[in-house]
Amino acid sequence: MNWNFSAGNFSLRLPVSEQDGDALFALLKEQSRVDHIPRSAMTVDVQALDELRRMAMRFETREAAFWLVEGLYDKQLIARIGIQKINWMLSCAQLQWELSNAADLPVLQEVMPPLLNFCFSELGLHRIEVRLRAGSEPHETLLQQLGFHYEGCLPAQIEYNDTSVDMALYSRLSTD
Amino acid sequence: MKFTPELSFSGGRVRPLTYDDVDALFELYQHPELPGQRVLDNKDNLIRMVDLSVQMAATQRGMMWALEVDGAITGMVSAFDWQPSLLRTMLRVDGLPQLTLAQRSSALKVCMDFMAEKYHLRNFGYQWIEGQNEEFKTMLTELGFKQSAVMRDAWRSGETSFANVVQFNIVLDKKKPVAGRLGEDSDINPGQNLNGDNNKDGGAA
Numbered sequence: 001m002n003w004n005f006s007a008g009n010f011s012l013r014l015p016v017s018e019q020d021g022d023a024l025f026a027l028l029k030e031q032s033r034v035d036h037i038p039r040s041a042m043t044v045d046v047q048a049l050d051e052l053r054r055m056a057m058r059f060e061t062r063e064a065a066f067w068l069v070e071g072l073y074d075k076q077l078i079a080r081i082g083i084q085k086i087n088w089m090l091s092c093a094q095l096q097w098e099l100s101n102a103a104d105l106p107v108l109q110e111v112m113p114p115l116l117n118f119c120f121s122e123l124g125l126h127r128i129e130v131r132l133r134a135g136s137e138p139h140e141t142l143l144q145q146l147g148f149h150y151e152g153c154l155p156a157q158i159e160y161n162d163t164s165v166d167m168a169l170y171s172r173l174s175t176d
Numbered sequence: 177m178k179f180t181p182e183l184s185f186s187g188g189r190v191r192p193l194t195y196d197d198v199d200a201l202f203e204l205y206q207h208p209e210l211p212g213q214r215v216l217d218n219k220d221n222l223i224r225m226v227d228l229s230v231q232m233a234a235t236q237r238g239m240m241w242a243l244e245v246d247g248a249i250t251g252m253v254s255a256f257d258w259q260p261s262l263l264r265t266m267l268r269v270d271g272l273p274q275l276t277l278a279q280r281s282s283a284l285k286v287c288m289d290f291m292a293e294k295y296h297l298r299n300f301g302y303q304w305i306e307g308q309n310e311e312f313k314t315m316l317t318e319l320g321f322k323q324s325a326v327m328r329d330a331w332r333s334g335e336t337s338f339a340n341v342v343q344f345n346i347v348l349d350k351k352k353p354v355a356g357r358l359g360e361d362s363d364i365n366p367g368q369n370l371n372g373d374n375n376k377d378g379g380a381a
Contacts, residue, residue, distance in 0.1 A: 089332065090330070090331065090332045091332060091338075092330060126329060126332075126338060127328070127329050127330060127338075129327070129330075149328065151325045151326055151327055151328065152323075152324050152325025152326060152327075152343070153324060153325065154301075154324050154325060154343065154345065155299065155324060155345050155347050156263075156264065156298065156299045156345075156347050157262070157264070157299075158262060159261065159262055159263065164263075164298075164299075164347075169325045169327065171327070171328055173328060173329055175329075
């Protein structure tokens with residue numbers, strides 16, 4: 001199975017540990033890009049290498065898959081989008097994204113349909129859900145514009161910076 | 177070492193699983209409550225489940241209790257997806273047809289109270305799956321749970337069929353624990369072993 005594919009003017013590919021560290025660090029060192037998860041931004045570049053190795057290990061066990069989204073021609077990294085906690089028995093997975101400023105709605109409208117199609121058709125998943133910090137704008141608006149359904153809010157799911165964080169829940173089904 | 181306590185409630189008790197329970201548990205799993213859940217045809221898995229119940233409790237990943245009424249096992253209470261550092265867990269009760277709602281509710285509450293007191297858990301979740309007894313939702317609401325989300329097709333009930341999952345949560349208005357050393361014998365950071373002088377929440381197994 002080929003896990004790399006193109007989507008309009010963009011390519012989605014699995015990361016390569018030896019070559020993607022700098023670009024990933026540049027993306028994930030901005031706190032605003034990971035606030036919705038929520039998670040602390042990276043502060044030193046070796047964290048990106050560690051993250052790449054973790055991604056590779058999680059992919060090996062087919063527990064998760066993360067794609068780097070790059071411009072098809074300029075090869076600039078504009079987002080990381082992944083599915084994790086893949087449950088092959090229940091045919092579902094959790095989607096997570098970190099977006100640069102360039103990854104706006106028109107870009108996501110090019111990228112997300114092929115990505116979801118890959119998850120549903122190639123991987124055979126039925127449900128893709130997104131859990132993110134409740135009140136995370138513009139992410140929640142983007143999800144709704146991309147056809148995700150709001151399902152509710154799970155209270156006190158994460159302890160982050162001494163605060164209990166509620167997580168909003170969105171989903172797309174293969175039958176939507 | 178003992179990790180799962182025996183707890184009494186009006187009309188019954190919950191207690192740790194033992195190998196002697198295999199036949200009763202096998203009978204319990206002849207009456208699956210979840211849509212698509214298969215009737216168990218092999219007792220070997222139940223022996224593994226008893227082992228697992230000890231391992232899960234010892235490592236704070238989950239806890240399983242046999243639910244007894246009048247000395248006979250009529251159900252099970254399970255805590256799973258236990259996240260100690262996030263102060264939350266999910267709960268589930270499986271029961272024979274004769275297990276009443278009141279008994280189910282009392283057993284759930286006594287287990288919840290124990291985990292809140294002993295391990296400072298604040299957030300308990302319960303997933304009701306479409307097709308289960310509707311009265312379970314009322315029972316959860318009466319216990320203080322609130323509906324958090326309706327998760328579409330989140331439960332697989334067959335090869336190509338799915339069921340919605342309604343998630344309920346109760347978040348206790350309870351002070352969060354402060355950090356302590358692992359194994360420290362204090363109210364703030366209790367060890368897992370329930371044997372010994374500090375066993376004030378449950379009797380010996």
